[in-house]
Structures are given as structure tokens and as C-alpha cells.
Amino acid sequence: MEEELQPEYGPKWSDQRVERMLGALVVFVVGLLLAMIAVVFVRAWPSFAHNGLAWFGPGGDVDNQLQEISLSGQNGLNYVWTFHAWPLIWSTILITGGAVICGLVTALFISVFIVEFAPTWMANILQPVVRFLASVPSVIYGLLGVLILVPFIGNHLITQGEKASVAGVISLTGYSLMAAVIVLTIMIAPLMVSIFSDGLRSVKPGWVEGSLALGVNRWRTTWKIAVRAARPAIIAGTVLAVARAIGESVMLAMISGSTGWAPNPADGLIFVYEPSRPLAPTIVKNVDQLSSPPANATLFAIAAVLLFSAAFCSFAGWMARRAMRKYGAA
Amino acid sequence: MEPLTAPPPIRRLDPQDPTPAAEAPATATSFVAARRSIAAPQFSIRRMEVDDVSVHYGAKEAVKRVSLPIRQGEVLALIGPSGCGKTTLLRSLNRLTELTAAAKLTGSIRLDDVDIRLIEPTLLRRRVTMVFQQPNPFPMSVFDNIAYVLREQGSRRTKKKVLAPQVHSALQRAGLFEEVKDNLDHPALKLSGGQQQRLCIARALAAEPEVLLLDEPCSALDPQSTAVIEDLIVKLRDDVAVVIVTHNLQQAYRIADHVAFMYLGDLVEYNSATRLFNTPAQARTREYVSGAFG
Amino acid sequence: MESSLATPPPPQAPPPERKAPTRAVEGSATWSLLDRLGLAFCWALGLLFCAIAVGIVVYLFLQGVKFLKLSELTTPAASGFSETESGGFSDALFGTLIVGTMGIALALPAGVAIAVWLVEYGRPAPLARVTELTIEAIAGIPSIVLALFGTVIFSSTALGFLSRSNEGVVFGRSFFAAAAMLALVALPLIVASTRQGLESIPRHVREASFAVGKTKAATTRRILLPTARPQVATGMILGLGRIIGDTAIIVVLLGATQNFAPVEGAPFPLDYLRGAGTTLTNFVYEASPTGNLNQPQKAYAAAFVLLLMVLGLNAAADLVHRRARKAGTWSH
Numbered sequence: 001m002e003e004e005l006q007p008e009y010g011p012k013w014s015d016q017r018v019e020r021m022l023g024a025l026v027v028f029v030v031g032l033l034l035a036m037i038a039v040v041f042v043r044a045w046p047s048f049a050h051n052g053l054a055w056f057g058p059g060g061d062v063d064n065q066l067q068e069i070s071l072s073g074q075n076g077l078n079y080v081w082t083f084h085a086w087p088l089i090w091s092t093i094l095i096t097g098g099a100v101i102c103g104l105v106t107a108l109f110i111s112v113f114i115v116e117f118a119p120t121w122m123a124n125i126l127q128p129v130v131r132f133l134a135s136v137p138s139v140i141y142g143l144l145g146v147l148i149l150v151p152f153i154g155n156h157l158i159t160q161g162e163k164a165s166v167a168g169v170i171s172l173t174g175y176s177l178m179a180a181v182i183v184l185t186i187m188i189a190p191l192m193v194s195i196f197s198d199g200l201r202s203v204k205p206g207w208v209e210g211s212l213a214l215g216v217n218r219w220r221t222t223w224k225i226a227v228r229a230a231r232p233a234i235i236a237g238t239v240l241a242v243a244r245a246i247g248e249s250v251m252l253a254m255i256s257g258s259t260g261w262a263p264n265p266a267d268g269l270i271f272v273y274e275p276s277r278p279l280a281p282t283i284v285k286n287v288d289q290l291s292s293p294p295a296n297a298t299l300f301a302i303a304a305v306l307l308f309s310a311a312f313c314s315f316a317g318w319m320a321r322r323a324m325r326k327y328g329a330a
Numbered sequence: 331m332e333p334l335t336a337p338p339p340i341r342r343l344d345p346q347d348p349t350p351a352a353e354a355p356a357t358a359t360s361f362v363a364a365r366r367s368i369a370a371p372q373f374s375i376r377r378m379e380v381d382d383v384s385v386h387y388g389a390k391e392a393v394k395r396v397s398l399p400i401r402q403g404e405v406l407a408l409i410g411p412s413g414c415g416k417t418t419l420l421r422s423l424n425r426l427t428e429l430t431a432a433a434k435l436t437g438s439i440r441l442d443d444v445d446i447r448l449i450e451p452t453l454l455r456r457r458v459t460m461v462f463q464q465p466n467p468f469p470m471s472v473f474d475n476i477a478y479v480l481r482e483q484g485s486r487r488t489k490k491k492v493l494a495p496q497v498h499s500a501l502q503r504a505g506l507f508e509e510v511k512d513n514l515d516h517p518a519l520k521l522s523g524g525q526q527q528r529l530c531i532a533r534a535l536a537a538e539p540e541v542l543l544l545d546e547p548c549s550a551l552d553p554q555s556t557a558v559i560e561d562l563i564v565k566l567r568d569d570v571a572v573v574i575v576t577h578n579l580q581q582a583y584r585i586a587d588h589v590a591f592m593y594l595g596d597l598v599e600y601n602s603a604t605r606l607f608n609t610p611a612q613a614r615t616r617e618y619v620s621g622a623f624g
Numbered sequence: 625m626e627s628s629l630a631t632p633p634p635p636q637a638p639p640p641e642r643k644a645p646t647r648a649v650e651g652s653a654t655w656s657l658l659d660r661l662g663l664a665f666c667w668a669l670g671l672l673f674c675a676i677a678v679g680i681v682v683y684l685f686l687q688g689v690k691f692l693k694l695s696e697l698t699t700p701a702a703s704g705f706s707e708t709e710s711g712g713f714s715d716a717l718f719g720t721l722i723v724g725t726m727g728i729a730l731a732l733p734a735g736v737a738i739a740v741w742l743v744e745y746g747r748p749a750p751l752a753r754v755t756e757l758t759i760e761a762i763a764g765i766p767s768i769v770l771a772l773f774g775t776v777i778f779s780s781t782a783l784g785f786l787s788r789s790n791e792g793v794v795f796g797r798s799f800f801a802a803a804a805m806l807a808l809v810a811l812p813l814i815v816a817s818t819r820q821g822l823e824s825i826p827r828h829v830r831e832a833s834f835a836v837g838k839t840k841a842a843t844t845r846r847i848l849l850p851t852a853r854p855q856v857a858t859g860m861i862l863g864l865g866r867i868i869g870d871t872a873i874i875v876v877l878l879g880a881t882q883n884f885a886p887v888e889g890a891p892f893p894l895d896y897l898r899g900a901g902t903t904l905t906n907f908v909y910e911a912s913p914t915g916n917l918n919q920p921q922k923a924y925a926a927a928f929v930l931l932l933m934v935l936g937l938n939a940a941a942d943l944v945h946r947r948a949r950k951a952g953t954w955s956h
Contacts, residue, residue, distance in 0.1 A: 014839065014841070015839050015840045015841055017841075018840070018841040018844075019741075019745050019747075022737050022738075022740060022741035022745060023741065023745070023751075025734060025737050025738065025741070026738055026741050026742075026751065026755050027751070029734070029738065029755070029758060029759075029762075029811075030751075030754055030755060030758045032808075033758045033761060033762060036765075036769075036770075036773045039773055039776050039777075040769065040772070040773060043776065106669055109662075109665055109666050109669050110666070110669050110670060110673060112666065113666035113667070113669070113670050114670075117663060117666055118666075118670065122670060125674060126670050126673065126674065128938070128942070129673055129674050129677040130673065131938060131941075132677050132934075132935070132938055133673065133676065133677055133680075135862075135865045135869070135934050135937065135938055136680065136869075136931070136934060137868070137869030137870075137871070137905055137930060137934065138869065138871060139869070139871045139905045139908045139909050139912075139927075139930075140680070140684070140908065140927050140930060140931060142908075142909070142912065143908055143912050143923055143924070143927050144680065144683070144684075146912050146913050146914055147912070147913070147920060147924075148683075186676060190673075204466070206462060206464055206466035207466055207468055207469070209426065209429070209462065209466070210462060210466040210468070210530070210533075211468070211478075212426065212429065212455065213424060213426055213455055213459060213460035213462070213534075213543075214455060214456065214459055214460075214479050214482075214533065214534065214537050215452045215453060215454070215455035215456030215457075215459070215479075215482075215483070215537055216452065216478075216479070216482040217452045217654070217655055217659065219655055219659040219662060219663060220482055220659065224478065224482070225468055228468075228469070228470075229468075229469055239764075240763075240764065243763075243764040243765075243766070246766060247765070247766020247767065247768060247769070248766075249766065249767070249768040249871075249872045250871035250872055250875070250905075250909055253914070254909070254912055254914045254915075255914075258914070280766055280768050280872075283768050283772065283876075284768060284872060284875055284876070287875060287876050287880075288880065290772075290775060299772065300772060303766075303768070303769045303772045306766050306768070306769055307765065307766075307769050310764045310765060310766060311761065311764070313764070314760065314761065314764055450654045452654065453654075
């Protein structure tokens, strides 16, 4: 396709023209992303600037702080900026971490099962099941969580004694870390399964065969050779799942308890019954306050943290995959 | 075939004596062989017996009623045009055909007089290991590639130090140790093709097999590496029974002691290499070895 | 045949108590206990997944049958104290259809165009790399962040014609705003799927078309895209699923209302599209016990309708996939 050799009477949709148009669209989309990053961080800046590193730290009741920030913007006199987001960040870490660890284990076993061990009829059932679970809207998971799982935890798992033991501090109703982690796991594991099983299927058959020919049984061959060779796909799937978990807002707004509380593992196992609220649902819950300038900045600051975390995950995954290329597994 | 290198020497056993001594005193003296022959009757060095074996893939019959002996102390070459069933026959020797659900095997294959279908497949595959056409070292370090076999056979977490002597000896038997001893931790996939294939042979030897199956081990390699591997195969025949599939007639002529010529699933002729190449009994064989078809 | 076959050792009769196994694949009987426990765990998890999926479908189906009334699909929400007085969710149903149509109308051409550019043009190479990264990044951005970004751009006076504006203050929440941001959610899925389809077309197909004097553009339009149609369709269906399933963007960018709020004075379709509205996801969210309406029965009914849509999309994707496989492809 030499560009110099333009025909004298080129067709109306000449290649050059099409290429320019498509190129313009591509540049527009790239520009949109850059604009978004810029806008989010510019909008977020006042909140970070007023709080400094304390933004990320603990201190005070985060729900009260948010309320005062919003009110000060409504009144328009002296803006209040004080915001210590630690309970929200801690909740995000706990829920995301818990769900990703559970999801990783589940997804690994299920994808190994689908690709290597399940009888054909079982694999033929499981694949659409996984696709279906991945496509159920998060709000449906949220609804079922609220109406089934949360009451179950509140009525059957949490004992009266446990409720009484923390009665003055926080009420345990079933809206809990545990509910959030369980539902989030069900949401993200199917995503991981689809990427993991693609990775497992594309492992060179020569490696698996080579291992079997040496008298290693299929189970160990799968885990030591196939899973090992599929590690880049496993990392890619995990990164995607982390991004999804960090960004999940509506479902968590429904069942995490929506309380600016940092569940404390030092309380013993009871902390999994404690309510909390991660970063993303905080935005959904306070979206009415966007018109108040300091609240607007605070919410964009939360968005900036989410954006940065998602980007950081992708970057970490990319680094890990690069490191693996050394052994040729990529 | 290889104009740039001197023709490799013919390495097969004394051509005048096509069937090696039945008592096999030379092989029995080696420690490994002695240990292995406990299970086998001492008077026989036949390790495997292919008896009236047919393999079907659905309606297609890939191997038709083949009978062959496989002896320790010699190299058996399976030759024939592509698609003639030689690789299928080789793969059925350690039950790898079973991984293809459609494959059905009839007849019997015996290892030391025990039907291999009665031997648990993973145990069988440790006694009858296989090297493939494409070098397939695992995506790990050189050391781990061999240690993998040892670890999976023994307890799971064996220290590197404990395994080192076994790994080294496997590499030495494959003639690779001198080349890689300083970088055992390097990724195996960074080795050259010939080194990778010898690593695969070392890996197969680390399992201490009794029979070594080689599926066109040199077809992906350059002439130099091929010569090195042929050398190696000939050295190995004292300790293990070697079966090699090749479509390189010169290679079969150089290294094989017995040759089986297969055509369209049929075993056309089984004979000592000298006779099969110089005075073939069948017309088909004559045509093939003189390059008439293939 | 050579004489060495003459005296085979007499074949040992297999021990009578053990029949020669005929199973095609190695069983787990000889594995160590730990390995077998692992396989059992696989089965347990697989069955659990099936149980969860079946549970969700059956439970919502039962609830849907119990609570869904046809009138709810045809009447808009009304303010009322009990579930019987508060109308239905027809606006939400139409809202979902509108948002889905508009979002795909934006995302499909853009996604296909980007995929074509990436596969067929991709020059300059650095821009192609940056584009790939951008698409990957958009896929990883939480939709709530996209929603917040949407409030900024659609509140700008330049884009005031896309939503309601009042004395120079642009409301910034409308079907246009929501659909634009939802299109971004669907975009990476469409790009990835279309790319996969284009990349799987062998080179010789393109060369054959060039050889008869077709331009690259014509080849793409007449040969490549029709060939990749199943993948484009799959991407579109996946994207549509994400669009109708998203709640965060709807909550933020479609306005906190349960009814259409058309802008007065605008011509017919535009008045609705410029106004605020709602969708089924938003309705379920608001009608759940944690939302503002708290009408769990109607939430179940709406969730059931939503689930039917999702199941329909899944079935459509399956159909496309199966048809494509039946149609065959080039041998590689």
C-alpha cells in the first residue's frame, strides 16, 4: 500500500481518507481518556490540598465529616474540607482483598475443572453457567443480597450475644463485610474463570503431554505445568477482577451497610459481621451533594483514588507479566 | 543429505550379528540394567512385546495388527512415510494414545510380560518415557525441568541440594552437563534447539526408564545437533531399550540395529538394519528404501 | 517377517479379578489423597456455581410470577404509600430500552472503527500502542468514575443542548449524557471482540481482495467486516448487557427520578432524550429496602424483567456463536 502511488481518479472512500477519519476517532478516544484523568485530578485537588496526607489517614467520624462538607457548600460561607477517608479505604481493602482471594481460589479450581477434569456434559453445563453469572447485573446481586443473604446473616449467623457485645458502638444487622465479600466473590469469580480458562486452553499441548509422558499424573501436571504456564492469563484475570471489585459501587452500596466504620480485626472474628462502606459506594450515596463545591471536590478525590488504584493494578499486573516472560511463559 | 559435515559414522551393532547375544552378559553387568532386570526373566532381554496390536481412531485404522519385539541393548527404528501409523504405535507403547478419547487399542502390549493395560498409566510412563518431535522443555529453569520429574515421583518438597546429584547425572547421561553446568538456573527455553532436545532426553532419563521412546527427535534440529543426539542415542542403548521413529532413512541406517518398516498402518517388514536396507525381503520396502516413494 | 518373532513368551493371562480398564482417560483412582481431595473440591465448587445460577433464576422467576403484573409494565411510577398505589415501572422499562439503543448506537460504530483501525491500519505504531492501552484502561475504569466525569462534561454550557438548562445553569443529566458514558463502558468489549474477529481472518483473504483491485477500505467493508460479523455481534451483545446492567452511571447521570421528565418546548424525541429518566436497574436500586422507595415486591418484579433481558442476551450470544461455528472458517 504505497501512499505515493495515489491513483488519479481515486474512489470516493480512498484509503487515505478512511485512515485519516479512523485515526481522528482514535485520537479523540485517547484524548477523552486523558481529559478524564486530568478533569478528575484537577477537580479532586482542593480536597487533597486542604487535607494533605491526612486525607488517607484515620480520625473522626467520616460520615459526619462528609455531612459538614456538604452543608458548608450549601451555605456557601466557609467551606469545610476536613476529610479522613481511612474507614472507607480500609473497607475497600478488606472487601476487595477478601473477594479477590476467595474469587481467585474459586476461579482457579473451576477453570482447571472446566478445562481439564470435568466430563464433557459437566463442562457444557458449567460454561454457560459461568457466562450467565458474569452477566447478571450487579443491582440484581445487590437485591438478592439485601433480601436473602443479609437477613440470613443477621438472623442466623450473628448471635444475640455478639449483637449485645458491641451494642453501644455499632449495630450488627447483617449488612456486613461478610455479605459484601460473598456477593462480590460471586460477581468477580466468573470473570476470572473465563480469562483463566482461555489461558489454560492455550497452554502448549506439548508441555502437558511431555509431563504426562514422564509419568506425572494429570492432576499434578495441570497444576505444575498448565497453571504455571497460564500464569500471565491468571494475573490478567486477577487484575481485571481487582479493578471490578474496587469499582463496584451499587451492589456494595446496597449490602455493605453504608456506615463509615472501619471493621477492626482486633475485635476477633466478629469483625466480619461489622458494617462498613467502601470508597465507590460513598460516591453513589452522596451523589446528590455534587452541587456543593467542597463535597464535589471530596467526591472527585475519592474518584481519583479509585482511578489511581485501578491504574496501579494494571501496571502491577503488567510488571508481573513482564517478569514472567523470562521463562518464556508469556 | 548434510553436505557441510562429514558423513556421520555408522553406529549400529555388528551388522553380522543382527540379534544380539540372548544372554546379554554385557548389559547385565551394568548396575542399572541389573537392577531393572530383577522383574524380567534373566534369560531374556526382550523388554516389550507388541502382540497383534491395532489402533483405531473411530473408523480409521491407524495401526493394523502389528507384532514386534523391543529389546534392551539395541535401537529399534520405526520408518515409513508420514501418516503410516508409526507415531501412533510409539505413543501406544506408553499409553499416550489414551489421551485421545477416540483411540481404541486392540491386541496386547507387554512390558516384562505384564500387559501394560494392567500397569497404572503414570507408573508405566515412568518406566517407558518419551521424547517428542518438538523439543518441549517446560517454562522453568534447566534444573527445575529435571527436578520436576524427580519431585513428582518422590515426596513433593525435596530440597534442591538433595536432588542435585540426580539432576547432574541425568544431564551427564544426556551429554548436556558440561554445556549447562554454570547456568542451571537459566530458563530452559533460552537453550538452543539441540540443547533443548537433549534436555528433554535428560528429563526422560531422570525418570530412570527401562524403555525410551523417541518421536522423530531430530526432525526440528540442525545437522550438528542431530549428530550429537545420534551419538547419545547409541550410548544409551546399553541401559535402556530405545525405540525411535524417524522418516530420515539415513538416520535409521546409521543408528538402528533393527528396523521396522510400516506402510499405511501395516508392518511391512521387520528386520535387522543391514538386511532391511541391503537385501529387503519385500518389494515395498525395496521401493521405499531406494527412495521410490515417501 | 523376521524369525525373532517365532518364539514369543507365552502371553500371561491377566489376573481374573482385574479386568483390563477400557476408560479412555486416566482415572483418579491412583492419585494421592490430596490430589483426590482437590478434584473433589473442583466438583464441589462446580456444583455450587450451578446451584447459585439455578437458585438466582428460579428464585427470581418465582418472585416475578408472584409479583409481576402486566399493569406494572404499562403504567409509570406514581407517588403512593403502598405497593399497590405506587404504579408500575413502564418508564423504567422504556428507559432501559432507550439507554440500550442509544448506547449501542454510539458504541458499535466507534468500537468497530477503532478495531478496524487497530488491525488494518495501526499507524503510527506508537499511537496504536497508546490506543490499545487506552481501551484497556477504559475497561478498567470504575463506571462510577466515568459517571462523575460525565457530570463535568455534560454540565458545560457548550453541551447544554443535550440536557435541561435553566438560566444558564446546565443540569447535565439526560439520556444523552447517560448513553454517552454507557457507550464508553461498552466500547472496550466491542473493540476487543471485533479485533479478535478481524485478526482471525488470514492474510490471504485480504491479499485476494487487493489482487482484484479493491482498496483497503472497500476490502474492510465488503469482505472483512462481513466475515467478522459474528464477533462484532458478540461484542455488541456483551456491550448491551453491560449497558442495561449498569446502575452507577444511571444513578448519577440520568437524574434521581422514577419518571420521564421531558424538556418542554423541544421537538418530540428530543424532549425526552434531553430530559431525565430512569431505567430498570435504577428502579431496582431505588425500590430495594436500602433505596428511597422501598418496595421489595416491585423490585423483584423489575429485577425479574431485567433478568429475562439478560437471559435473552445470553441466548442471543449463544446463537450467534453456534451459527458462526456452523458456518465454518478457513483452515489454518
